[in-house]
Amino acid sequence: MALLEYEDSEALGLVRAVDTATVAVTVENIELLRKLQVNRLVVLQSSKPGQHLVGVVQKITRDAATASALGETEEHAGDASEERNIVRITLIGTFIDRLGSDENIFRRTLETVPEIDSRCFPIEGDRLTQFMRAISYLGSADAQRLSLGTYTLDESADAFLNANRFFQRHAVLVGSTGSGKSWTTARLLEQVAQLVNANAILFDIHGEYGTLSGDGVRHFRIAGPNDLGTNDSFDDGVLYLPYWLLSYEEMTAMLVDRSDQNAPNQAMVLSRTVTAAKQKHLEEGGHTDVLANFTIDSPVPYDIQEVLGELSRLNTEMVDGSRGQKQGEFHGRLSRFIARLENKLKGAVRGVLHACPAFGDSASG
Template sequence: MNSENFKIISVSSNFIKIEVIDPTLFENQFNIGSYIKIPYKNINTKYVVGIIENYNIKDKNFTESNGGKEDTPTSDPSFVLEVKLIGTISKNGINDIFERGGHGIPLPPNNGIELLNEGELNNIYSGKISPNNKFCFSKLVQNIQIDVPVNGNKFFNKHFAIVGSTGSGKSHTVAKILQEAINAKAGDFKGLNNSHVVIFDIHGEYKTAFPSANYIDINNLILPYWLLNSEELEELFIETETNDHNQRSAFQESITSNKKIKSNLYSELKGKLNYDSPTFFDLSEILIYFKNRNNEVKNKSNDIEWNDLEGSPFIFNEETNHKLFTGILKPLEKGTSTGTQNAKFINFISRLEIKLNDRRLDFLLGEAAKKISFFDTIKQFIGYPCKLENNGANIDKTESNVTIIDLGGIPFEVLSITVSLISRILFEYGYQATKLSRQKDECEVPLLLVYEEAHKYVPKSDLVKFRASKNAIERIAKEGRKYGVTLAIVSQRPSEISDTIFSQCNNFVTMRLTNPEDQNYVKRLLPDTLGNLTDSLSTLQSGEALIIGEAIALPSLVKINLCTPEPKSSDIKYFEIWKEAWNDANIENVIKLWQK
């Protein structure tokens, strides 16, 4: 390439303009997005690097005086390239060393301009990433021969987001990233690597992409209610009423007491049990407790007096309240309800009975949820083998890098609580595991939690129905990285996601966004130095993305590599199916499945 055919005609702090004097000497050698290098003063080993963002066409014979009249002789135009400066590249005879920023064009500027060759591009993207940290899932849009690796440690140990409109290739991108992660190995060992990924899959897309994953859906999910914290318990069982403070107080008292009764822990720890302690309590006995409290009356001494199951009288207090869990008791035959909870828990009892009898909530409130151990609860979510029992059927969970939690069948009214409880369990596991680490920064089992359609769990909305999951995931966003628990936020509506979540993300894979509100929201999150790169968000093809963040050498437009196998996210071929012969749908089987 004849570098003398380039001429620098304008210089600013971040941009330069370069005139291509005779464009006929070039044929498909550069275009928008191409990288160029400019010699730095008289140093033949250092260059300023820029990316072509725009170009203008300049007619040499057009002047202000002639006004571009038709009778003016014409000639071939020249082109003026607008180049965004991104850094410098230094050659040391072995590798090219790329540094972002700190560029500048000294006076007078040199015209020895050239396009970066493939070797230089490879060094820009890979030069500062050690082979052990190199993680690649895409290629450069401008040159698909160039791999665009990211620093695997910086990509996964800090939260990242993948956003894009429907049809932009989000699910394929998620699948490709995770497939590359679980297949990576530091050595020749056989079997699984030590990756642990939990996917919250609301549309059932990822089962086909990870056939060896532990797949959990409404039919085999066992989630013990007794691990719910106080906020989640009250959101599930208590509605706001004029006397809800009485319900909350009695609810807390009953659960705390029942945990102490049911606990097999040694005495010194037993005394520390509280409302939020992750230990078993019997919800059926809580119901009995409230039915008894709902019938209480006072004697002449203002004591609440009962007869136990053997007919022996006792006064209700902290030492005797355990008897109210044993069965329906007989209150004092004559007494007053004044100053008691008599008849104040009718609505609460009715609501609790409805929840306990709702077969849709068996995964959370049923017998299997009572029997599962804390140990097996953790193991089923982080991919370790365990044996579970659900409705008389044995469920064997095998060792797997990926656990897919299909949320499609979870009733909407408990979706937030379900996501909150699982997320919080995994965060607490990471927190406690870090305490046992032998070294300060050691983590035996780092976890990645992938939230598909994240705007459904952590929206900007302050509605109570989103509070549980929002609080749990926001806590992970703010603290999880220190304990080996990171987030992958996937969404087609980034503008609807909690600002707290996105503000904690250090890397973004931004695909095509067609909604102007989403485009503007993402642009505000990204660095101002990206220039016109963000203007391409609405025109990206399926599978193309803009990668930005600490993990990549410089912001880049890439083509995501194909994943194998693919997630089940392809569009239904409406018109092709419509053109086929009439199909008698099996409506009866659909209804049977619906009614399960």
């Protein structure tokens, strides 16, 4: 059924002036005018059948005297008094009853403008819920709904998000402090936890969602220095991050002493050997697709002992020179660096070097 179908008797008033995307509507029924609020949505009859124009109320004026107080020209000064109640509306789009096999489509374009004397209706209650659903592409049968609450525009209208669309895209919640961003996030998370097909990971940097509970919600904390040597495991909610997740920047911050005169060499050798070790892992696994595009920061596993072995080899390498054997390019330049790495590895349990502040000069774990 067409969503924005109205009886003429439900009209707020009639269009009296049209100016590009702004429309002036006169409201005869003073009760309706009183109920009307700025930012409410209205629908206007379009000149095309099966289409409606949707607008937002910008300004409501009671009579001509107030209008002039607001700086309006008294265009209607000579009109009958009931025509002085003016609602100014900005058009925001077109609502189409049917397009091909789709019903109730909202487009943010204006192909027509309303005609003088066409009717204007409020979008409220159930119609608002339905309208917002159409806007959120919730009309389709497979739409997975996430309930957000009700609209401030009209508390009897439910606000939903289309979960399929929501998870396919990047999204950002914005608002001034106290406007409800954290609350909305918690509400979404609670529902996502119930969905069969959705897996969500929340990085709760500020520990805001510690009280979130219920079926499908599990809390983990990243292992820290205090967990070294304990038996806390994944089952206890402790998450150990593997060393190979460290980015190049984090590795150098942890392993390279910048005051060391060999620091640039060490960083370069580290980059080279880790890249080679990651490449080896990918080659051995036959991951040709990843091989083509990976960088040192790609989360690819590698054997840290192999890297250590290669560093030691370079640190003691002898090469052929014109007068017999001579020291290799990095001979003796990596000693302190290797010592630091060995030190970090000693602290590691279960074969993983934890990406936690205990290992770094920086706390970027």
